[in-house]
Amino acid sequence: MYKILIVEDEIEIATTLKSHIERYGYECHIVEEFEKVLDVFQEIEPHLVILDINLPAFDGYYWSRKIRQVSTCPIMILSARMSEIDQVYGIENGADDFIIKPFLLDVVLAKINGQIRRIYGEYAKEPESRILRKGNTALNLDMVRLSTMEKEEMLTVKELRLCHMLFENFPHVVTRQQLLSSIWDEEGFVEENTLTVNIKRLREKLKSIHSSLEVKTIRGIGYQLMEESK
Template sequence: MQKIMIVEDEPKLANHLKSHIEKYGYDVRIVNDFEHVMDNFREMKPELVLLDINLPSFDGYYWCRQIRTESVCPVIFISARIGEMDQVMALENGGDDYITKPFSPEIVMAKIRSQLRRAYGEYATKVEERVLETDGLKLYPERLELSFERKTVSLSKKESDIIESLMERYPRVTGREDLLEKLWDEQTYVDENTLNVNITRVRKKLQEVGLKDVVETVRGTGYRLNVSWKEIKE
């Protein structure tokens, strides 16, 4: 059953959408905690998101950008804003479609089905799955999974991109600037600690599959994959 997440701060509208969409056999969940939208997203792993623009604390544009750091699932904006620039902003920030309020529930369903077909169904682009391997460590970028021997962990999109860069550059050093350029576009301000935080997360994921201390910090340059686990196994 495909999952749809609704991020809408009007409870009556959110519940109306939920009831209507569920009639078509979808698993629908409403986000009520607008401070932790991404926590809900990671827990649910929806196939599609219905996202309002006017939300408490952070707007829908912000949350769409956050979703795009981890997923390419379709995002449909639903908003009372009817300006052309609002629709442009929605698409520029990673949205796939835009519906203005008030709307017909059947229009919403038609757009949901269209986006799901494009992303996962008959119109989806068929690509051969890539697998990167370094001495038994396997990365599946399309699945966002990492495995070693019999252990497998799920990754965020940024974690996968970092590991992919390290494996592609191995045994050379992957520069900090190269990682920043790959992970964040030039319009996004990146705090000095942002990359460090993501590297820490990557190390934890590697540790979960049984590989400890395999991402080496090369002072003043960047990071390098250290395959010392091969020596230990031998």
């Protein structure tokens, strides 16, 4: 069953959405503590998020950016103000679609169905083409997870890009410059220590899931993903 997370501080709107969406086979969760949106997201692990802009503490754009650091799941912005500038700002902060208040429930449902089909269903790529396997380890690009038969770990967006590149080049060496250019080129100058920190985190996650893979440092060149020798 696909899970929908609703982040809306007007309880009547949130409960109305939940009631209508659940009638069509979805599992819905409503955020109640608006300082802990990311915590709830990581606990529920939804397939799609409906996210209001005007929220207590931090606005929806802030939480959209936070969610994008750990997931690629669809985010639908909910707002009474959706000018061209608002929509551009929403897209720049990670949104995939928009729901303009006041809205028709059937239009919301159609938008949800469309996003689910695009990402997970009939319009999505073949599942296996979005899962890379090396040794006993699978990298799921859609679910942003690294897993073995024993355990799994959620990745941040940067860890996902880094892991993806190492998997695609396995077992060849990838230079530090290649990793920096392909993963962080949109941010301009980035300290090389940032790459070192993310490699360390990736190694910890591989160890945590009992992966047969290891990331080796090739001094003066870069990194190499290999299977551990027994």
